[in-house]
Amino acid sequence: MQSVSVQHIIKTYGDKKQKTTALNDLSFDVAKGELFGIIGPDGAGKTSLFRILTTLLLADSGTATVEGLDVVKDYKAIRKQVGYMPGRFSLYQDLSVKENLDFFATIFNTSVEENYDLIKDIYSQIEPFKDRKAGKLSGGMKQKLALSCALIHRPTVLFLDEPTTGVDAVSRKEFWEMLKRLKEQGITILVSTPYMDEASMCDRVALVQSGSILSIDTPQQIVASFGRSMFAVRAKNMLHLLNDLKTFDAVANAYPSGIYHHVVMKNGGGADLLHQFLSSKRHAELEIVQGKPTIEDCFMQLMRN
Ligand SMILES: Nc1ncnc2c1ncn2[C@@H]1O[C@H](COP(=O)(O)OP(=O)(O)OP(=O)(O)O)[C@@H](O)[C@H]1O
DSSP states (O other): OEEEEEEEEEEEESOSTTOEEEEEEEEEEEETTOEEEEEOOTTSSHHHHHHHHTTSSOOSEEEEEETTEETTTTHHHHHHHEEEEOSSOOSOTTSBHHHHHHHHHHHTTOOHHHHHHHHHHHHTTTGGGTTSBGGGSOHHHHHHHHHHHHHTTOOSEEEEESTTTTOOHHHHHHHHHHHHHHHHTTOEEEEEESOGGGGGGSSEEEEEETTEEEEEEOHHHHHHTOOSOEEEEEOSOHHHHHHHHHHOTTEEEEEEETTEEEEEEOTTOOHHHHHHHHHHTTOTTOEEEEOOOOHHHHHHHHHHO
């Protein structure tokens, strides 16, 4: 059964002279209880999509439903049923941790005590600081408080817009573990992120660029469908190496990735051909290893296509 359904959504900003298409005929479904990732760089359209699905923004055309409710006609019912954690910090900086949580509980006509079991796992980590002003919390603690506030009315669908942006690596990992535990309670979770490495934590992901879906599948299936030879290459002069790679006919794509350049070969191209070419360019300290494609490599390839 579907929890979220998006059909041909188009959203533009500006006027005829300066028009930006944020969402370009977007369609997809998310099943009940799924942990679904929307992965794309800044400006891909993630926030616009979340604002439409949480009834805070109207699309130009297309339809969308959340738990079978229409985002335009049934906006009041949707607001009661979903939890939304916006990308930018949404809490009241001058209120304490406890006051923020009480505030969100009150506007949903409930209490912290009534729903404590759902947020306990997350909130207990910041409860020792319950009298501290939200503005004085660390990034990871703010994120936990924002998630607790988004959960306080027991939503069945949770929308998290870039919850891990600007958060340290340990807090990011902890956050994804919390999401997995929420998923086990049957909550449908849509989470957007610009970090490609977070794709592997999702049941399915949509790779989004300029308001269009480039690919939508399980992370494993996206990587499995890469279908090209890829190598990780490095040498003493990385800039010369990249420039040389870009002149080679047998190379489909070459780009920096960590301490290596990733090189995607055109069909039929292999390590011998690459080695032969780079040796002829006399690169010092040349190293070529077989690469294992990641979601990021798939994204680069899809963007190029
Ligand atoms: N109110 C607005 N007026 C004009 N253009 C806008 C407005 N809001 C968003 N845009 C543009 O629409 C496109 C999609 O923006 P959106 O914020 O939805 O993407 P995003 O993936 O969430 O990126 P970011 O993480 O940078 O917010 C961008 O080109 C953005 O500049």
